[in-house]
Amino acid sequence: MNSKAVLNIVVALHCEAKAIISYFHLKKMSIVNHIELAFPIFTNHNQSIYLIISGVGKVKTASATTYLFMLTGCHKQSVFLNYGIAGSLEFSCGQSVLANKICDASTQRKWFPFVNLLKNMRQSVLITHDRPQLTYPSAGMLDMEGAAFFHIASTFVTSEQIQVLKIISDNSEQDQAQLNEESVHRHIINNIPEIEKVVQYLLNLSQTELNNQFISEWITEFQAKWHFTFSQRIQLKEYLRRWKIRLNYSPMEVFANEINSKNVIKKLINLLEENEVSTP
């Protein structure tokens, strides 16, 4: 089990990523396990933040999200962020807005990110389209990635661990055709504090989730010493969980002389029953 918070950031374009790569001092990874990477991927020195540049559109976003999750070890406590530019009539250009409802325009499928722990941030609906749109709805935001990102990420982790933050770049007054790499880069730079706020929130959440998990080091130690059947492994996990709460010291010394897994389980049960203690 991973013991460190991991944030996976998925961004469509390099010009959207550049400011964040620089801000968090991310370095490009080129080869992992002798394999050349399929997407540009960046990480920081302690490998708590990974950023992948997916390319534009739902398929590329879904692929990159999956690729990054696999590459970073498929940790159930990892967290996901998609940020990037979006169009909107509801908000002014340059404003950042958290997606509290995400709709896939082509399938009409919807997702509801849990945004209730992120305070004082603008929120709205995000509609993800397959193609660039020339008109804007009166409310909400438009993009080409959010729905695919959330759809895929929520198959890996729970929805609380995923956020989508959009920076408004175009509307009826600011034509998207006039956008260029420099203007996009500037929008992102101006919103670094908001992006950082979500990054820190997600990293804290990831760390809290890790801390809440039963540490599996004892299980690993036990499994290295004895062979447990499938059902014994389930028992072992449950009894060691109780051991940790009630006795809170490493059990290995107590069991060191046991000759097989059956004896270990039996002794665990006996010792826990001897220590049947109060609840609160």
Place this chain on the structure above:
Amino acid sequence: MQTIYIEKAIASHPRTLRIIQQLQPENIIECDFYKEVFNPKAQNFRIQKQNPALILAEKKNNFISKSPPGFGIGGDVNYYFSHMLNCLFDCRYCFLQGMYSSANYVVFVNYEDFMQEIVLLSQTAVNPIYFFSGYDCDSLAYEPVTYFLKEFLPFFQPLKNAILELRTKSTNIKELLHVSAFKHCVVAFSLNPDEISQAIEKKVPPLAKRLQAMQEVANHGWPIGLRFDPLIYHPNFKLLYQDLIETIFKLISPQQIHSISVGTMRFPEKMYQTIVNLYPNDALLAHPLYKQGKTMAYRDELEQSMKAWVYELLSNHVNQAILFECKS
């Protein structure tokens, strides 16, 4: 309230409008059906419990359900209904945390549909029917927002054949003191000794305040229910429950009590595993529980001795006829 989700169909329902006006949420998010928000599996109840959102919805069917066997307090026909899903409190033994994937509160605003079904059932019944309202939520805790009592007490008052049980750990008794009491509404207080309550019933008001609320409700004329369910094991179990029961009978007389029910801590097997996964480091869940059919419960001898002790204490004060065992 930071966020309220609203089903499109009830966006302009008078109760929806009143609640929005009252809570002034920062964000209102529209949905087609509450289950879009509430039901997805990939949610973490524990994270959401830190700051749940409110979902306003319309219940479409199954307004009233038959109570599980072993849930009664003396009636032959028992039903429960839930104007709300989830609870403001955070009790570690509560089955709701294992039943729902979301900790958001759902409030169904179409009270009239519940009422219509209650009328139909009570009109056709020969014997009194019991309706339990505090199964999927606390009956009183969210009263300032739901107006559940405000609307359902006048509705139940003329239905002499329908006995309503309000079950609570709350001290929200203002509405109960505001109206005249009637005998076919039982206000049932779920109680555990203070030391146990403080450790495992998070966000619940202090026991002393709840006992004071119970006394006020009793003195106003409402029949009182005492619910010692679940009994929680503790090395000082006997002394703690003895103190609790003696304190209660210093505050109210046996004549003010409608019924008392007693049950030990137990979980449906599948929900237990879900709850353990949510709170693997919780001390309550470290106590060994054993499979009894489809339920995880204390060792049988321990269960029996706990119940026997509480029955013995209660028998000093009340008639056996009003004592009931919770088995569901």
